[in-house]
Amino acid sequence: MRLSEDAEPIAMRMQRMSRLFISALAAAAIIAGARANAADWPNKPIHVLVPLTPGSAVDIVPRIVLEEVGKELGQTFVFENRVGASGALAARAAATAPSDGYTLLATSSALTIAPYTIANAGYDPIKDFVPISGLGIVPNVLVIAPSKNITALSDLVAKARTAPAPLTFGTIGIGSPMTVWMDRLQTSGGFTVQNVMFRGAPEALTETMTGRLDFYSSPILAALPFIRDGRLVPLAVSGSQRSAALPDVATSVELGYAASDYNFWLGLFAPAGTPPEIVNRLDRAIQTALAKPAVAARLKTLAIDPADMSREAFAEYIRKEVVSLASLTKRTGTAPNSQPN
Template sequence: MGETAVNRREILKAGMGSLTAVAAGLPAMGPARAADWPTKAVRVVVPYAPGSATDLVPRTVLEQVGHDVGQSFVVENRPGGGTTVGSNQVKQADPDGYTMLIHSNAIVTVPAIQANVPYDPVADFSAITPLGNVPMVLVVAPSKGIKSVKELVAKAKANPGQINYGAAGIGTPPHLAMERFRLAAGFEGQLVPFKGAPEALTETMTGRIDIYFAPITPALPLIRDGKLLALTVASSKRASALPDVPTSIEAGVPDSDFDFWVGAFVPKKTPRDVVAKMHASIVKAIKTPSVQEKLGKLGVEELIMTPEAFDARIAKEAVIAKKLAKDAKIEPQ
């Protein structure tokens, strides 16, 4: 009878706790449930095409997370709407720790240049941590005969508006990196948007696109095979995977640097203890030697932040993105 009474009291306590949470408008998830996360597969929405940096990086990291926690992390590619389709699906998902969004800086840049975006990057998502920093490299087909940033800028200025440049979506980091570089270098050009990096890289290799600021992850094999020539990287320091390629600032274009990260997010009302558990699991995976080796081969550089610091960075970058869009005269579409 004693055991029955204890069990009854525990059930009543648990029930009252859930009722209290509901009455307070909070998700009914207590510490025990957060401590047990995950008890089932986690859905991972990537609003980019397969093969892009924002697809390859999370697959590498989350495979290890799944191994560590004993549950599957199922990646779903949901491109479309300039990344807004997949992002909105996660915004509307239950905030229970079982739906994750993998995004890049585009989570803040897309709302800065696209009209009627169905989410607010600050109000609708909680940031977990960046998964890594992905240097962007400006590539050109060897057949173009352009071997340096100096030669590129000279050719672009000699033929105003004739240079065309690719971008994996409007308002994405590769797009804004190119716009920042173009404005700083002082030349005009024609934007050609694509659905993803693989398509843009193919068109650049053929010479149909003159230049493309590509995430280093999908571009690196093509550079190493001599199919593309790397002119410069957009990051504030040289990429460890391409140590001989100068930064755009080193190449003579001041105020042209632009960092590109890939990060993990969940719906805003996800309990903070669950966010903390997810953060710890992801950081542990990133620190695993085998994962670091794989990320290194992809050209990804380590970038880890606390959820609070990453939230603050998102808010800051949202303001910066709006200013860059205004300076580039990108009208909301």
């Protein structure tokens, strides 16, 4: 009787060990299969989802860089522009795609901004993606009409603090990079402005030049012709470093406004779980492409500054930016807007 009582627990333990062994074998098979697929990658075209329309910097820069990467990998990159929900539409599609290296997301700072500015973004910028490479920095420049008789950022801030009504500031939407920069600058400088919505930079620049709009934060490439011909006065650039396109214009931090800088970055991401062999191979190929003089020259004509970050540094930068944006939206009271999917 005693033997039969001991035998049952032993049998149960053996059955449990058998199940664990089978599970371990299955997991090993999955890992081995993923490694085999990674070793064979890429054996078909790679799809790249882009959250903005063709012709935008978020679309053009990845095309320039990945054209060279495709030559090295011996495969074609197929671009698909999925526009909507402040970039969340493309991000959601990429986040739920198979993590096999054949679907990538070419995006911008919008990836980290959208979850704080639209309701139900549908993705987590940290948990759902693996950063591959930073592709460049798109600096903004704060511009004002000469008729305003303001030639220094400190004068603009002083006027904003004492004006009987808030100065007007042009934006293309809550959560846009220029709005985030302005939120940071307002927090640092102790002033407030009234946001005025525009469909795009051309309209906002026109209103700024006429003086009907007090000032605007524009992508440098769009504002550069008007700065050169004297129709706009540059007061500061947004990044943590000066822009190569406007080397004589100081950053807002240099001008005394601590923690006001904001880098509007462009980068490439893969769905979480993508094999590190694929991610590392892509990163190496991208760094090789970015180092080519022809690629660097094309990006320079677009006023794109180099990202100059390793893959690990880029991933850490994204993590810190998410934390910073969470804190900023709490301080400024920015609430998610409901936007159509």
